Amino acid sequence: MTRLISSATGLLISTVIMAQQAIWGVPQFINPEINHDNTVTFRLYAPDAHSVYVDGDFIPITTTIASNGKEIKTRRPGMMKKGEDGIWVYTTPDPVAPELYSYRLNVDGLTITDPGNVFQIRDVGTVMNVFLVDGDNADYYKVSDTPHGTVSKVWYHSPTLGTDRRMTVYTPAGYEKGDKHYPVLYLLHGMGGDENSWSELGRAAQILDNMIASGEVQPMIVVMPNGNVDMQGAPGETSLGFQAPTIQLPSTWNGMFETHFPDIVEFVDSTYRTIPEKSHRAIAGLSMGGFHSMQISKEYPDMFDYVGLFSASVVPLEIKDSPIYRDFDRKLATQFAKHPRLYWIAIGKDDFLYQTNVDFRKKLDAATYPYEYYENTDGHIWRNWRIYLTKFLPRLFR
Amino acid sequence: MTRLISSATGLLISTVIMAQQAIWGVPQFINPEINHDNTVTFRLYAPDAHSVYVDGDFIPITTTIASNGKEIKTRRPGMMKKGEDGIWVYTTPDPVAPELYSYRLNVDGLTITDPGNVFQIRDVGTVMNVFLVDGDNADYYKVSDTPHGTVSKVWYHSPTLGTDRRMTVYTPAGYEKGDKHYPVLYLLHGMGGDENSWSELGRAAQILDNMIASGEVQPMIVVMPNGNVDMQGAPGETSLGFQAPTIQLPSTWNGMFETHFPDIVEFVDSTYRTIPEKSHRAIAGLSMGGFHSMQISKEYPDMFDYVGLFSASVVPLEIKDSPIYRDFDRKLATQFAKHPRLYWIAIGKDDFLYQTNVDFRKKLDAATYPYEYYENTDGHIWRNWRIYLTKFLPRLFR
Numbered sequence A, B: 001m002t003r004l005i006s007s008a009t010g011l012l013i014s015t016v017i018m019a020q021q022a023i024w025g026v027p028q029f030i031n032p033e034i035n036h037d038n039t040v041t042f043r044l045y046a047p048d049a050h051s052v053y054v055d056g057d058f059i060p061i062t063t064t065i066a067s068n069g070k071e072i073k074t075r076r077p078g079m080m081k082k083g084e085d086g087i088w089v090y091t092t093p094d095p096v097a098p099e100l101y102s103y104r105l106n107v108d109g110l111t112i113t114d115p116g117n118v119f120q121i122r123d124v125g126t127v128m129n130v131f132l133v134d135g136d137n138a139d140y141y142k143v144s145d146t147p148h149g150t151v152s153k154v155w156y157h158s159p160t161l162g163t164d165r166r167m168t169v170y171t172p173a174g175y176e177k178g179d180k181h182y183p184v185l186y187l188l189h190g191m192g193g194d195e196n197s198w199s200e201l202g203r204a205a206q207i208l209d210n211m212i213a214s215g216e217v218q219p220m221i222v223v224m225p226n227g228n229v230d231m232q233g234a235p236g237e238t239s240l241g242f243q244a245p246t247i248q249l250p251s252t253w254n255g256m257f258e259t260h261f262p263d264i265v266e267f268v269d270s271t272y273r274t275i276p277e278k279s280h281r282a283i284a285g286l287s288m289g290g291f292h293s294m295q296i297s298k299e300y301p302d303m304f305d306y307v308g309l310f311s312a313s314v315v316p317l318e319i320k321d322s323p324i325y326r327d328f329d330r331k332l333a334t335q336f337a338k339h340p341r342l343y344w345i346a347i348g349k350d351d352f353l354y355q356t357n358v359d360f361r362k363k364l365d366a367a368t369y370p371y372e373y374y375e376n377t378d379g380h381i382w383r384n385w386r387i388y389l390t391k392f393l394p395r396l397f398r
Helices: A002-013 A136-140 A204-213 A256-271 A288-299 A328-337 A354-366 A382-395 B002-013 B136-140 B204-213 B256-271 B288-299 B328-337 B354-366 B382-395
Strands: A040-045 A052-056 A061-065 A071-075 A087-091 A099-107 A110-112 A120-123 A126-133 A150-158 A163-171 A184-188 A221-225 A281-286 A306-310 A342-348 A372-376 B040-045 B052-056 B061-065 B071-075 B087-091 B099-107 B110-112 B120-123 B126-133 B150-158 B163-171 B184-188 B221-225 B281-286 B306-310 B342-348 B372-376
Touching: A040 A099, A052 A087, A099 A136, A099 A382, A110 B110, A136 A204, A136 A382, A150 A256, A163 A204, A184 A256, A184 A288, A204 A221, A204 A382, A221 A256, A256 A288, A281 A288, A281 A382, A288 A306, A288 A328, A306 A382, A342 A354, A342 A382, A372 A382, B040 B099, B052 B087, B099 B136, B099 B382, B136 B204, B136 B382, B150 B256, B163 B204, B184 B256, B184 B288, B204 B221, B204 B382, B221 B256, B256 B288, B281 B288, B281 B382, B288 B306, B288 B328, B306 B382, B342 B354, B342 B382, B372 B382
Parallel strands: A184 A221, A184 A281, A281 A306, A306 A342, A342 A372, B184 B221, B184 B281, B281 B306, B306 B342, B342 B372
Antiparallel strands: A040 A087, A052 A099, A061 A071, A099 A110, A099 A126, A120 A126, A150 A163, A150 B150, A163 A221, B040 B087, B052 B099, B061 B071, B099 B110, B099 B126, B120 B126, B150 B163, B163 B221
């Protein structure tokens, strides 16, 4: 057997044989390197390049004042320096705070993913590398040595839409072996996202595993459907083939997602061991998913006792003439007359939707509708949506 | 709402705001373009680059004769040409046959994934872009408009190894709603692979969906475990964090995977609606997974009636002194004395394991052990393993 192993390893250096055999290469560098002091080092072997830099959300935001007095917020890319060995290197000047980060490299003007890091995440049409710095809230995003739930890609039939659609379902550790019934959180993505967004970018399974294991969160089922009714599922996962993602699909805001939502609840309650009651259902979403959560929860006021709006598009305009969007104020009054247990709003101060959220809260205040509010820094980014999930989950099903 | 959408779209061109908001970019090109005549065009905007080429398994193999008389097989990369607009273009000279292909770009000596294609697959330590040309066997690899099974990432406990481990489980369309019991195929990956390999690179879920829908294959559960007992799961999916993949782990060939295998069968039979009988269990694998299938099926001769060895490492040497690998011939005799319904061997003529498979078949022939054999061209590549799966599946559970 040693002989066989040697043969296989020999493939790595034989370009001739590689034409006929699997590619079993490994990257030249394991990137990035998180140093003992939590500074982070990036490397790239590119002897012929003239300019290489790394850009990503690990770089602190720099605020400058423009000549017109306006604040300008930018990230200054990390300029890599070439050594005599042809290896470009950049180390952050300061320790990087615990978080899940994404980044890309730029080589002579071309933005690329890092050949030294196989861990990548797609956000709409952008593929980025990721790395994680341990500690604080980021410990919720790690895979820990705890019992793990199951993450499934499941297809359901929607009678309303007349089609099969794909969703991600998290069932907590122990679900398969037991006969216990669980509450359900419906967790919705933003514009351009899909049923993979919360499990990939949002680290939802890791957050649930960790917070259930620590006792902070009740064991629950989490259902992550696809909010674009023009799509049966994520790009590449439907009969449309490897079609490129787009930021906005024709039926993104036409009310059909909200209209068909009871099909999802019906499927989930008839397929999983749920507790099929308002008191054991929550709905939350980010951005467009927050808009959906707001619309769905007020449209079906007996369905959800817990509502979470994360950086939500809260402007309840009547668009595309869907019955879903009509009579918003009256439906909202009905929803709050039924005393939902939690109406939770979260947004960052730099979010471009911040002011509309201020206005929405004024509307709730004026009507004396009770809600909880969480505000932090930064804007419309996944870092915030992961944080909001960790703040929202412990409040559910108590 | 129109106003909100405009604000969001406005993000795409504002680098200042992007420091605080999600990146919703889309690639400049949708790559590759599969033309009407099945030639394929690749594009890259890189005005400052000096040399750009595309390399991948869609390029036909060229055989030349070296001065020593030996055949040399290579693929000649597609040299891209720069237009005045700074866009590099390459179109294949001939139509590309139906298949799922992988490729990468090389810019001035640096091998990168294609910024114009968000669809990527990791094979051990190599990330490649993929595209699919319709037709023939490749139609099995597409997501079609058929009922879809569920693909789950599930953790099981192994008492033998004393740890929790991750597996991929495919349950056929209709599993959730019915009460039917199903046969089970255990499908094993190769060295350096993991529990994601068959569903990602092998398109196992698409193949099963399509072949079950067409009636060619019996509905079945497919269990894809992780064959590296040093790992609880795939790189990035365990408490080791975003650790780089390696081709060979310390315990890759020490018999522990085979020893613990009954834990997997016990978990599956107690968790899913299986038919827990030898006549309704199959085991198959590629390369190292073929070795595992050979060892496991002979070690537990009452467990599997169907065995598939795809480009398998069939040399049954006694390595690392595991009891699993002792007395191979005697155990094989016991296995065949119990008349397994199918012992299926497949390999390509260019596979580096070809001769060892010839020798293994001679051994079977000499002992008059019945088996079926499928041979094709090419070598140790995923294209072949997908083909072997489509040939093997229709033979099961008849």
